[in-house]
Amino acid sequence: MKKTILVTGASIAGPTLAYWLNQYGFTVTIVERAPELRLGGQNIDVKGPAKIIAERMGIEKIIREKNTTETGLRWVNTKNETQAEFPKESALSMTQELEILRGDLVKILYDHTKRDVEYRFNEYITKLNQSETCVNVTFSNGKTESFNLLIAAEGIGSYTRKLSFPKEPNFKYLGLYTAYITIKKAITDSSWARWCNAKNGIVFLIRPDNYGTTRASITFTAKEEEYKNLSFEEQKSALIERIQGSGWETERLIEEIKETKDLYFDRISQVKAAKWSEGRVAIVGDAAYCATPIAGKGTDLAMSGAYILAGELSVANTYQEAFKAYEEKMRPYVEKCQQLPPGIPGLVYPKSKIGVGILNGLVSLIGSKPGQKFIGLFAGKQKEAPQEIDLPTYR
Template identity: 45%
Template sequence: MAQTALISGIGVAGPTAAYWLAHNGWKVTVIERADSLRLGGQNIDITDAARDVVSKMGIMDDIKDRHTGEKGLQFVDTDNTAKASFPVEKKGSLTREIEILRGDLVDILVNATPKSVEYRFGVSIDTLEEKDNGVEVTFDDGTTGTFDIVIAADGMNSSTRTLILGEEGHEDYLGCWSSYFTVPRLERDNDWWRWYTSPTGVIAFLRPDNQGTMRASVNFLSDENDPPRMSLADKKAELRKRLDGAGWEAERLSDALEDVDDIFLGPLHQIKSKTWSRGRCVLAGDAAHCPTPYTGMGTTLALIGSYILANELAAHTNHEDAFKAYEEKFRAFAEKSQKLPPGVPDLAYAQSRFKVSLINAGASIAASSAVQGFASLFGGGSKVDEDEFDLPDYEKAKAA
């Protein structure tokens, strides 16, 4: 009889693990707390061995077809005057060769999974109980089920991780909040990623997409690292408070929130769980090793890690050996990808006009550097070298 898996979370990690498990003959159910696919978010990068993962899944051309067309990154002043430009073709630009909207990637991954995968929306896990023959699960809609393994792929704030590991799922708060939402495109918008530093301690972005809208992000420092769950109205109120008096396109963003129906907003935590599994339950993607957007590695790690986890499960007769091999092969790379230079992200924020001018002047110098580009500005970005990770080739191993 086929092995069964329950995966919590239809983001990047969930459908990737589902694809590879189903490809290896497993019966997979994937659940999502939201009522439909969450297609929000900005451009994300697919780098390193994650390029090989999507190629093996046969979706590289679909991904390239949905490129956002972003020209690069510009630091802008209150009136949108560019203070520094990092075009995509320049080494060290934050806009990479393979850039796609997070929502487009999620859509492609879900469509790529075999038809045997069952997707359920508007449901999440209430309780998990491990028995000899599997994990008994109760869902918050009153239904139940028993699965051979359970994968928590429900993101940075994974509640399934808490059910599995309790308080052991260690988190490092970065001292700041981020948000992502979509707003209408105006005539004055262009195809650059515009980065605005406000003297009120806010950093705001506007980025083009391939759908005729703009992707907005509002970021700010805060001591609050564990807010109660926020409703859509709470999120709008928090963002409007932060945008008040921030200058640039702040008033436009504040007004546009009126019609926004999905907002990602909250404190940024790096997830550093000492173990990624307990019994028959295991973590994947941000739930296991969220590096935060400050590294640009979240999606890359979710793709590689889920590929390894699913293929190790298929390659072993018992889950303990599979989970051990998953950590042995992937933990060191995931941990290295989380490394941030001292002072990041605080260095990027300003509380005065003087600091804003220093940041923009620094950006201008970094932009004129022939080699280092953006990376020399805050010392940010990924600390791993391109092609550093040696992706296991499971098909070749099977054929041998």
């Protein structure tokens, strides 16, 4: 009989894992708590290991076709005056070759797996217990079922992780909250992303998309407990209050926040879990090792973790051996990705108007022709960096 695996979470790690498990002959079911795919969020880059895995899955071309069309980044002040420009070709640009909206990647992964994997939406685990041979779960609709293994790919706040592990992981809070929102395109928007620092530790980032709308993120300094456990409407009000009077395009953003039904709002914390499995349950992606959007490694980690976990399950004699090998192969990479450069994120979120002015001046210097040339000497070398993590060909 085929081994059955339940995966929870249909974002990036979950469907990637399901794809490879299905390739290796497992029977996979995915449950997603939301009533449909969650397609919000901004651009993500498919580079490094994520690009290699996308190629092996045969989806690289589709990803390329969904390019966000972003041509580079403009660093602006609150008067919308450009302080520095980093075109896509610049070694310092955050715009990458394979730039795609997070939601588009989620949809591509779903479309690529939906024929072979059973997806169930609006469902999550409320109870579970493990026996010698299986994991018995009760779902939110009251039904019970048994699976050979359970893998949680539920993101940073995973509830199944809480149910399965005796202790929650350490959350290393980086002192920031972030909100993502899709907004109407305005006359000031173009194919350039715009980054704007405002006083009181706020960064606005507005980016073009390939749907005629605009993606905005608002990231700001806050105490960890300040915005915890808020309802959706409370999150909206708190966000409006926090950015009110910050200048630039704040009024536009406030109007959009008032209207939106699609706001992602969370703390920026790294997840540091001592163990990634407990008996027959394992965790993958942000649920196990979120590095935060600041590290720019979420997609790489989610896809390579899923790829390696599925591969190890396909070759090991027991699930215990597979979970052990998954940790051994992934942990050094996770640790590397979670290391942030000194002063990051603190330096980028100045509180005072003077601090913002100094930062803008510095960026303008870096963005000048001699500055870019000088830094490009070093960054150019990084472009030829060796493969970040070994991705064995399992079968």
